[in-house]
Structure formats: C-alpha cells, structure tokens
Amino acid sequence: MDIHHLRSFVIVAQYLSFTEAAKRLFIGQSALSRQIADLEDELGVDLFIRHHRSLELTAAGKTLLKEGKNLINQVAEVIEKTRQAQQGIRGSLKIGCFGIESAFLPQALKRFRSLYPQISIDICVLTLKMIKDALEREELDLGFTVFLGNECKSNGFMRRLIHRTPLCFLLPNGHPYSGKTSLDISALAQDPFILLSEDECPEGFDWFMNFCESRGFVPNIISKTTRMESVIWQIEAGVGISFISRDPALFGLINHNICLVDMEGEDAYNNITATWKREHRNPAIPLFLKVLENLQLPNNAKTWPMPSCKHA
Numbered sequence: 001m002d003i004h005h006l007r008s009f010v011i012v013a014q015y016l017s018f019t020e021a022a023k024r025l026f027i028g029q030s031a032l033s034r035q036i037a038d039l040e041d042e043l044g045v046d047l048f049i050r051h052h053r054s055l056e057l058t059a060a061g062k063t064l065l066k067e068g069k070n071l072i073n074q075v076a077e078v079i080e081k082t083r084q085a086q087q088g089i090r091g092s093l094k095i096g097c098f099g100i101e102s103a104f105l106p107q108a109l110k111r112f113r114s115l116y117p118q119i120s121i122d123i124c125v126l127t128l129k130m131i132k133d134a135l136e137r138e139e140l141d142l143g144f145t146v147f148l149g150n151e152c153k154s155n156g157f158m159r160r161l162i163h164r165t166p167l168c169f170l171l172p173n174g175h176p177y178s179g180k181t182s183l184d185i186s187a188l189a190q191d192p193f194i195l196l197s198e199d200e201c202p203e204g205f206d207w208f209m210n211f212c213e214s215r216g217f218v219p220n221i222i223s224k225t226t227r228m229e230s231v232i233w234q235i236e237a238g239v240g241i242s243f244i245s246r247d248p249a250l251f252g253l254i255n256h257n258i259c260l261v262d263m264e265g266e267d268a269y270n271n272i273t274a275t276w277k278r279e280h281r282n283p284a285i286p287l288f289l290k291v292l293e294n295l296q297l298p299n300n301a302k303t304w305p306m307p308s309c310k311h312a
Contacts, residue, residue: 001039001042001043002035002038002039003071003072003075004035005035005036005038005039006039006064006068006071006072007025007072008021008025008027008032008035008036008039009035009036009039009047009064009065009068010065010068010069010072011024011025012032012036012048012055013047013048013057013061013064013065014065016054016055016056016057017054017055018032018033018036018055036048043060043064045058045060045061046058046060046061047060047061047064048061073294077114077115080115091118091119091120091282091283091284092119092120092121092122092284093119093120093121093122093141093142093282093284093285093288094121094122094124094139094140094141094142095121095122095123095124095140095141095142095143095144095288096124096126096130096131096134096135096140096142096143096144097123097124097125097126097131097143097144098125098126098127098128098131098144098145098146099125099228100146100228100245100247100250100272101144101163101272103163103165103247103248104162104163104292104295105144107295108288108291108292108295109121109123111291111294111295112287112288112291115287115291116284116287119284119287124140126143127200127226127227128145128146128196128200128201129199129200129201129226131143131144131145131275132145132155132157132275135157135275135276135277135280136156136277138277138280141276141280141282141284141285142274142275142276142285142288142289143274143275143276144162144272144273144274144275145157145159145272145273145275146201146203146204146270146271146272146273147203147204147207147271147273148167148203148204148207148208148211148267148269148270148271149207149211149267149268149269149271150266150267150269152271152273153203155203155275157275157276157277157278158275158276158277158278159273159274159275160273160274160289160292160293161271161272161273162272162273162274162292163247163271163272164269164270164271164272165245165246165247165269165270166245166246166262166263166268166269166270167243167244167245167246167262167263167268167269167270168243168244168245168246168260168261168262168263169183169185169188169241169242169243169260169261169262169263170231170232170235170241170242170243170244170254170258170259170260171235171241171258171259171260171261172235172236172238172241172257172258172259173256173257173258173259175241175259177261178259178261179259180261181261181262182261182262182263182264183261183262183263183264184215184264184265185211185212185215185263185264185265186215186216186217188241189212189215189216189217189219190220191220191240191241192220192221192222192223192239192240192241193219193220193221193222193240193241193242194221194222194223194224194225194231194234194235194239194240194241194242195208195221195223195224195225195231195242196224196225196226196227196228196231197224197225197226198224200224200225200226211265211267211268222239222240223239223240228244228250228253229253231244232253232254232258235258236255236257236258243263244260244270245270246260246262247270274288274289274292
C-alpha cells in the first residue's frame with residue numbers, strides 16, 4: 001500500500017470532500033481522485049459512497065481511517081527514529097507542571113520518550129507562580145500555565161494552547177443550586193467564593209472579576225490560596241464555593257460531598273498553554289511542542305471552540 005495514497009485517503013475522509021482535501025494536499029482534484037481509485041482497486045473495496053454533492057464513508061472506509069491513522073503515525077515514528085540515529089539527538093528537558101495536566105501529559109511523555117530516548121526529562125510539580133518565575137530564570141525549559149476565557153493575553157512568554165475545557169461550579173451538597181445542570185454566575189452573587197490568589201494566577205483572577213462585573217455584581221471572596229486542593233478542602237468544610245475545569249482528569253480530586261454544575265457563558269472556559277521563554281534555545285523545546293500538537297485525545301483542546309492564543 002502506497003503511504004502517500006493512504007495519507008490522501010485520510011485527508012479526504014476527514015473532510016469528506018475531494019475539493020477541500022485537494023486544497024489541503026496541494027494537488028489537483030483529478031489526481032487525488034485517481035489516488036483514491038487506485039487505493040480502492042488495490043484493496044478491492046469501496047471506501048466512499050459518492051453522492052451528488054457529498055461523500056460518505058463505507059464500513060471499509062471507516063476501518064481504514066482508524067487503522068490508517070495509526071499506520072501513518074507508526075511510519076512517521078520510524079522515520080523520526082532513523083533521522084535521530086543519524087543526528088545523535090541528546091540533551092535534557094525540564095518541565096514545570098501545576099498538577100492538572102494528566103489529560104494529555106502522560107501520553108505526551110510516553111510518545112516523546114519513544115521518539116527521543118536520549119533526551120532526559122525532569123518533571124517539577126509547582127504552583128503557577130513558581131512555574132512562571134522558574135521560566136523567567138531559565139530554571140525550567142517549558143511549563144504549563146493557565147488562562148480563563150477566550151482571550152490569551154501576552155504575559156511576556158511564548159505560549160501555545162494545548163488543552164481547553166468548559167468551567168463548572170463546585171458547590172457543597174445541600175447548596176440550593178446543587179441539583180441544577182447549569183447556572184449563570186449571577187445566581188451565586190450572594191455566595192462566598194474561594195479562589196486561587198491574584199499573585200498565583202493573575203490572569204485567572206482578573207478574568208473572574210471581569211466575568212462577575214459583566215453579570216452585574218462584585219464577588220464576595222472570603223479566601224485565596226495557591227493550590228486547587230486547598231480550594232476543594234474548604235468547599236468540603238462548608239466555607240464557600242468555587243469553580244474548576246470540567247476535566248475528567250481532575251474529578252479524582254472531588255469527592256461525593258461536592259456537586260459539579262456547569263457554568264453558563266460563551267467565555268466560561270479553562271485553557272492550558274505550553275509556555276516558554278522566547279530567548280531560551282533548548283532544541284528539545286520544539287521537539288516536545290511537536291509531540292503535544294500531534295496528540296489525539298478524546299478531550300483535547302480541539303474539542304471546544306478555540307480562542308486565539310498569540311505569542312508574546
């Protein structure tokens with residue numbers, strides 16, 4: 001099977017359009033059609049049901065799409081390892097984490113280790129402020145930081161959006177709204193809030209204050225902390241309420257005494273960005289970023305409407 005024909009099939013299957021796929025592949029539509037026809041002849045199956053103005057995958061096509069992606073990734077890995085053997089890529093990469101990256105980081109580390117076995121990785125679990133300070137001092141090569149909403153503002157670093165999930169409220173059992181499916185934050189205007197401090201997460205704190213102001217109230221913030229675990233413990237103790245990313249990777253922190261209620265609003269999203277200093281020249285940084293970009297995760301950032309994340 002020609003790997004180029006397989007790649008062409010995957011693009012057509014993703015867009016279900018020869019016209020759009022041809023644009024993406026920078027080839028003529030007739031040439032692309034011949035590639036797919038040759039692939040169908042070679043396999044002895046029909047991969048698409050061709051309607052007048054649209055395409056539909058057959059059962060065989062769906063199978064080839066799933067398995068074909070895996071095969072293409074395997075071929076890319078073999079090519080990359082072969083090149084590394086020639087280049088002798090070595091080095092180290094020091095990464096700072098906040099502790100909420102489990103939705104994508106273990107898979108990224110496994111993939112990176114497979115591709116670059118001679119690059120050692122050091123993972124440090126820190127607070128968000130400690131990550132930014134360590135990046136500035138170049139004690140970290142790359143770190144994961146957070147912003148809320150739909151606008152990624154410049155913070156003096158290079159940033160790339162990796163993971164995006166909706167926000168939800170954390171309410172103690174027995175709260176008047178604990179049985180709701182979703183809420184506008186204005187319904188909680190009289191409740192005491194527990195937040196990460198403005199020193200720890202200034203972008204998130206500012207977003208929350210502006211979010212509340214846009215709903216017509218100033219929040220009653222009774223406690224500020226540096227760790228999400230502390231927020232959750234205080235909610236369990238009945239001190240107040242808060243919010244968190246609706247990310248299954250974080251649900252292990254939350255016990256049955258706390259209810260999750262979706263936060264309404266087009267900008268009610270949590271975003272995790274890979275962050276690094278522009279001047280930092282560790283050649284392992286772009287290699288790790290490429291691995292992050294190529295991850296295929298059920299709850300990847302691409303699942304949700306993507307904000308614009310501009311580099312500093």
